[in-house]
Amino acid sequence: MASRPRLTALRIVLALAASALLLAGSAMSSAPAQAGRPAKPAARKPALPGGVSRVVVNADLGRDIISKDIYGHFSEHLGRCVYEGYWVGTDSPIPNSAGIRMDVVEALRKIKIPVLRWPGGCFADEYHWMDGIGPRETRPSIVNTHWGGVTENNHFGTHEFFQLCELLGTEPYITGNVGSGTVREIQEWIEYISFDGRSPMADLRRKNGRDKPWVLKYFGLGNETWGCGGNMRPEFYADVYRRYATYVRNFAGNRVYKIACGANSSDYAWTETLMKEAGSRMSGLSLHYYTVPGGWSNKNKATEFAEKDWFETLKKAAFIEELVVKHATIMDRYDPAKRVGMIVDEWGTWYQVEPGTNPGFLYQQNTLRDALVAGLSLNIFNNHADRVKMANLAQTVNVLQALVLTDGAKMIVTPTYHVFDMYKVHQDATLLPVDVQCGLYKIEGDQMPALSVSASKDASGAVHVSLCNLDPKNAAPVECQLRGCAAASVTGRVLTAPDMRTHNTFDKPNAIVPAELAGIKIGSGVVSATLPPMSVVVLEIK
Ligand code: AHR
Numbered sequence: 001m002a003s004r005p006r007l008t009a010l011r012i013v014l015a016l017a018a019s020a021l022l023l024a025g026s027a028m029s030s031a032p033a034q035a036g037r038p039a040k041p042a043a044r045k046p047a048l049p050g051g052v053s054r055v056v057v058n059a060d061l062g063r064d065i066i067s068k069d070i071y072g073h074f075s076e077h078l079g080r081c082v083y084e085g086y087w088v089g090t091d092s093p094i095p096n097s098a099g100i101r102m103d104v105v106e107a108l109r110k111i112k113i114p115v116l117r118w119p120g121g122c123f124a125d126e127y128h129w130m131d132g133i134g135p136r137e138t139r140p141s142i143v144n145t146h147w148g149g150v151t152e153n154n155h156f157g158t159h160e161f162f163q164l165c166e167l168l169g170t171e172p173y174i175t176g177n178v179g180s181g182t183v184r185e186i187q188e189w190i191e192y193i194s195f196d197g198r199s200p201m202a203d204l205r206r207k208n209g210r211d212k213p214w215v216l217k218y219f220g221l222g223n224e225t226w227g228c229g230g231n232m233r234p235e236f237y238a239d240v241y242r243r244y245a246t247y248v249r250n251f252a253g254n255r256v257y258k259i260a261c262g263a264n265s266s267d268y269a270w271t272e273t274l275m276k277e278a279g280s281r282m283s284g285l286s287l288h289y290y291t292v293p294g295g296w297s298n299k300n301k302a303t304e305f306a307e308k309d310w311f312e313t314l315k316k317a318a319f320i321e322e323l324v325v326k327h328a329t330i331m332d333r334y335d336p337a338k339r340v341g342m343i344v345d346e347w348g349t350w351y352q353v354e355p356g357t358n359p360g361f362l363y364q365q366n367t368l369r370d371a372l373v374a375g376l377s378l379n380i381f382n383n384h385a386d387r388v389k390m391a392n393l394a395q396t397v398n399v400l401q402a403l404v405l406t407d408g409a410k411m412i413v414t415p416t417y418h419v420f421d422m423y424k425v426h427q428d429a430t431l432l433p434v435d436v437q438c439g440l441y442k443i444e445g446d447q448m449p450a451l452s453v454s455a456s457k458d459a460s461g462a463v464h465v466s467l468c469n470l471d472p473k474n475a476a477p478v479e480c481q482l483r484g485c486a487a488a489s490v491t492g493r494v495l496t497a498p499d500m501r502t503h504n505t506f507d508k509p510n511a512i513v514p515a516e517l518a519g520i521k522i523g524s525g526v527v528s529a530t531l532p533p534m535s536v537v538v539l540e541i542k
Pocket of ligand 1: 076121223224346394395400
């Protein structure tokens, strides 16, 4: 597991230097001219008199597509995510398809998961894929050193992962082992998965029951190679990336989108070095950022917290916009055409584990606070769709900011799940720029904008506006002005609860579910609605 505050003095100096360069402007004399728009944080203007917020939706200015992959997920061999969460085995009494539990599959299908990252995380750089193929009873057991030191029987491997992706209707994203694995292992894994002719690896795949190659679009070269994936320096990893990526071949018309391991949070020097030394050889560069209220050594509890923790959590979650903007500005210098995607392939909340559970399993509950983190983060990713091409929430089932929790045969969905359900309308829609005038959410001398907003237009012409009211005490009356489109009707869904700690349990699975938003009005191109305190709202305007 990554211990987060790990910047060395040298890297801090480099990071400061990179920040100074950012401030000096991105058009350095030696850098290529910028073609795309420079990344900018969302500007907040004050609310109108009477505390009314105004959101101008520029329906005629859409340009960028919100990649559906921003709504992606991440599942690691960690705790009860893969085992129990998806994999129950073929002889389980829990209804399953060849070992994969169908209640979880059906819940996730409903929210249209576009892409799923696997097998880690830190686990990826200790995973040797050949341990996970062939008859299950002969697969070797290994120790999952990162996550609880438990024995892993490798019953869920490559075939099972592709089967899961087929059941979910999702694109597989595999992270290869560059920390402790060899170039040959990666070369052979790609051949095993995607080669259609006769070859040692393709024949082995056939022997193991799969004739046709699979389509593999996304492949990552290592995970957190600055930490659990090998403790490398960026200069060293840039060369490791170049070497390993050479052997990620495109077989049978398959085109692999190669993702280089990116920075931990605000390590701008990492992005600078990777873009400089390897930018032209990668399709995507990742970024990891977790929202950890209380900090790594004093993490919040998931369900017992006060308003100051709520504020701290949302303020830390909102910080991801600064990260996206600053990393994107560096990427713009080396890649002005924005060819390289920013891949935020780990994000979400990280709290103390639930009492009585294995500390290495990272099992945490999920409240209305997590719903706001999800809504806020997804709005930020949408608004930077020109550079952010994928994001993967950690970690889908039973781990960290999960969508689904299981207990034996029982399954519930979390408030975060409901946000992904409400926001799925943005997938592959055209981003509409918004101008927001709103008030501030203030607490104990600190403050942040009370609203977070993004908007899009889908293929049918429907406009969707997602709004989060972060303020837990004050409702937010909003006037939404539509520029460049005629609006005849509006409906809205809201996710909220009277208490910020509200969460679903196995006894009360529907304690927090979305409802219709009452009292929305439309007239003369203006939609008026009132967002309840601490709520996530999605408006559909046609
Ligand atoms: O998501 C949990 C862990 O967080 C991942 O394994 C690792 O990449 C990160 O440190």
